[in-house]
Amino acid sequence: MSVRLPLIFVLSFLALRPLFAQNAPPENACATPGYSPWLEAYHAGKIARRPKSVEVQYVPVHLTLLGDDDGFGYADPLTVLKSFEFLNEDFAKINVRFFIDNEIDYLNSTAYYDHEFDGGNELMRNYNRDNMVNSYIVGRAAGACGYYSPSADGVVLDIDCINGIDRTWSHELGHFFGLRHTFYGWESFETNKAVEDAYRDSPAPATLSLNGRTVEVERVDGSNCQDAADGFCDTSPDYLPERWRCEADGNYLHSFQDPDGTAFEVPASNIMSYAFDGCVEQFSEEQITAMNTNLGTNRIGLASTVVPEFTAAKAEDIDLLAPENFERVPYSDVVDLVWNRVPNADFYLVQVNSTGTFGNEVTYSFFTSDTTATVRDILAPQKRYYWRVRPVNRYDVSGDFSATYQFFNGAVISTATMDPALDAAIAINPNPVAPGQSFLVTGNRLGHGTADWQLYDAAGRIAKEQRGIQVTGDLSATVPTNDLTPGIYFFRLSLEGRMVTRRLVVTP
Ligand SMILES: [Zn+2]
Missing domain, CATH: 3.40.390 (Collagenase (Catalytic Domain))
Structure with missing residues (x-):
C-alpha cells in the first residue's frame, strides 16, 4: 500500500x-x-x-x-x-x-x-x-x-x-x-578483462552481434561514428561493458585497438559510459541534442517552458511549535511533532536524533507535506531527543534545517491502551489551531457505543470534557478553544473501552 x-x-x-x-x-x-x-x-x-x-x-x-x-x-x-x-x-x-x-x-x-x-x-x-x-x-x-x-x-x-x-x-x-551506452554492442562481453584479452594487442572485429542485431564497432578515425555503437560522433569509442575506475589522466588503464588496428584510450567523462561516478562529468553535445529532440517529440507534453514561481524555502521561517524546546513529553511511545507552514515549502524533511549533532546516523528522517508528524514506537522512554525540520520547495530543493530543539521523552502516561484502529479512524483538524477557533474531531465507521473525551492541559488538568456522546457509526465533535491559553493540550477520546490520545496545539 x-x-x-x-x-x-x-x-x-x-x-x-x-x-x-x-x-x-x-x-x-x-x-x-x-x-x-x-x-x-x-x-x-x-x-x-x-x-x-x-x-x-x-x-x-x-x-x-x-x-x-x-x-x-x-x-x-x-x-x-x-x-x-x-x-x-x-x-x-x-x-x-x-x-x-x-x-x-x-x-x-x-x-x-x-x-x-x-x-x-x-x-x-x-x-x-x-x-x-x-x-x-x-x-x-x-x-x-x-x-x-x-x-x-x-x-x-x-x-x-x-x-x-x-x-x-x-x-x-x-x-x-x-x-544508449557509449559502449553499445559490447554488452555481450561479461568483463572488461575479456575485451582486453582479445583486443588490447589485436584489432577489434568490424561488427559485434548483440541480441540478434549486428552492431558496428566504432573506429577511431570517425569513419563510422554515425552507424556504430551509440551513433554519436562526439562520444569516443568505448569497448568497456563493466564498471571501471579511471586513471589520473581520466582514461581507462589500458588501450584497445579498433578494427583498423589503431590504438586508442577510452576516456571516462561520459555519463552514458560505465566509468565510476568520480570520473564521469557530462553528456556530449550530440547526446544533448538527441535528448532535447526526444523531449520535444517522443515525450511531447512532458516538459513545460512556463516559468513557475518559486523560491527555495527558508529555514529561518520554520517555527518548531511542539514539543517546546526542553519540554518533558509525558508520552513514552507517541510524540507529535508540530511546526508552522512555511512559505514556498512543498515538503518538510523532519529529523529526530538521539544527539544534537545529526551526523551520518540519524535516528529517524522522513519527508512529509504536513506540518505535523506522529512519531510512534521508536523513541525510548526517559531519554532526550533532538529534532529539526528543513522546508523544501519542489522546484529548488536546496536549503537548510531549522534550529534544533530538544525534548525529554518521559514515561508518565502509558498509551498501552491506545487502540490503533481507533487512532487511525480519528482525525482532528486543524491542528495547531488559532485561539478562538475550534478543533473538529471526526471519525467514520467507529461502531456503536458511548464516547467520552477530555482535554488535558500540559500539567495534566482537565481543561474541558464531554461525556456520554452517543456514537452510531460516525462521530463529529467540536472542541472550542475560546477560553484556553495558548499551549499544548492532550485530547483523550474513549469509546467502549478503546482509547486514543492526541497532542493538540493552540497557537499564541
Ligand atoms: Zn545504462
Missing part, C-alpha cells in the same frame, strides 16, 4: 545501512537494454533534430521511496535531496530542470523492495503516474545500480547508488530520453 508518511514504528534504516556506506556498488552499473527504436529512427534521419532549448524546460518527477513490508530500509531523504540537486546540475547544461511533482510517496513492499526485472516492471505498471518521470528508489534493483525499463517507462535506482555523489540517476534518465 502507498502511504504518505512512513510508518513511524520504524527504527530507521540506519540500523541496517549506514548512510554513507562504502558498499561495493552492484556489479552492473545499469541494466538497461541498449536498443532504442526511437534512437534508431533518430539516427536514420526520420526525426528532425531540435537544438538545445534556450528556455528552461521544467520536467515533473514522481518520486517513490520503497521500504519493506515493515517499513524498513527507505533511502535517506537528505541523501535523496542531494542526489536530486546533482541530477539537476547534470541537466542544467541541457536547460532541463526537474521538479518533484505531487507528494513524495512511501511504498512498503518487500517484494518490490528487492526485486528482479519482472517485479520492477510490475511495480512501475502499478504505481507510475502519467506524464512524469517516474523514479523509484529500492533496496535492490535487480542486482544493478539502476535501470530504465522501456516497457514500463520508469526508472529504478538502487539505494546504494543514491549517495549524493553518484550519477546513476542522470545515467538512467539519459536512457529515459533515448540514449
Whole structure:
C-alpha cells in the first residue's frame, strides 16, 4: 500500500545501512537494454533534430521511496535531496530542470523492495503516474545500480547508488530520453578483462552481434561514428561493458585497438559510459541534442517552458511549535511533532536524533507535506531527543534545517491502551489551531457505543470534557478553544473501552 508518511514504528534504516556506506556498488552499473527504436529512427534521419532549448524546460518527477513490508530500509531523504540537486546540475547544461511533482510517496513492499526485472516492471505498471518521470528508489534493483525499463517507462535506482555523489540517476534518465551506452554492442562481453584479452594487442572485429542485431564497432578515425555503437560522433569509442575506475589522466588503464588496428584510450567523462561516478562529468553535445529532440517529440507534453514561481524555502521561517524546546513529553511511545507552514515549502524533511549533532546516523528522517508528524514506537522512554525540520520547495530543493530543539521523552502516561484502529479512524483538524477557533474531531465507521473525551492541559488538568456522546457509526465533535491559553493540550477520546490520545496545539 502507498502511504504518505512512513510508518513511524520504524527504527530507521540506519540500523541496517549506514548512510554513507562504502558498499561495493552492484556489479552492473545499469541494466538497461541498449536498443532504442526511437534512437534508431533518430539516427536514420526520420526525426528532425531540435537544438538545445534556450528556455528552461521544467520536467515533473514522481518520486517513490520503497521500504519493506515493515517499513524498513527507505533511502535517506537528505541523501535523496542531494542526489536530486546533482541530477539537476547534470541537466542544467541541457536547460532541463526537474521538479518533484505531487507528494513524495512511501511504498512498503518487500517484494518490490528487492526485486528482479519482472517485479520492477510490475511495480512501475502499478504505481507510475502519467506524464512524469517516474523514479523509484529500492533496496535492490535487480542486482544493478539502476535501470530504465522501456516497457514500463520508469526508472529504478538502487539505494546504494543514491549517495549524493553518484550519477546513476542522470545515467538512467539519459536512457529515459533515448540514449544508449557509449559502449553499445559490447554488452555481450561479461568483463572488461575479456575485451582486453582479445583486443588490447589485436584489432577489434568490424561488427559485434548483440541480441540478434549486428552492431558496428566504432573506429577511431570517425569513419563510422554515425552507424556504430551509440551513433554519436562526439562520444569516443568505448569497448568497456563493466564498471571501471579511471586513471589520473581520466582514461581507462589500458588501450584497445579498433578494427583498423589503431590504438586508442577510452576516456571516462561520459555519463552514458560505465566509468565510476568520480570520473564521469557530462553528456556530449550530440547526446544533448538527441535528448532535447526526444523531449520535444517522443515525450511531447512532458516538459513545460512556463516559468513557475518559486523560491527555495527558508529555514529561518520554520517555527518548531511542539514539543517546546526542553519540554518533558509525558508520552513514552507517541510524540507529535508540530511546526508552522512555511512559505514556498512543498515538503518538510523532519529529523529526530538521539544527539544534537545529526551526523551520518540519524535516528529517524522522513519527508512529509504536513506540518505535523506522529512519531510512534521508536523513541525510548526517559531519554532526550533532538529534532529539526528543513522546508523544501519542489522546484529548488536546496536549503537548510531549522534550529534544533530538544525534548525529554518521559514515561508518565502509558498509551498501552491506545487502540490503533481507533487512532487511525480519528482525525482532528486543524491542528495547531488559532485561539478562538475550534478543533473538529471526526471519525467514520467507529461502531456503536458511548464516547467520552477530555482535554488535558500540559500539567495534566482537565481543561474541558464531554461525556456520554452517543456514537452510531460516525462521530463529529467540536472542541472550542475560546477560553484556553495558548499551549499544548492532550485530547483523550474513549469509546467502549478503546482509547486514543492526541497532542493538540493552540497557537499564541
Ligand atoms: Zn545504462
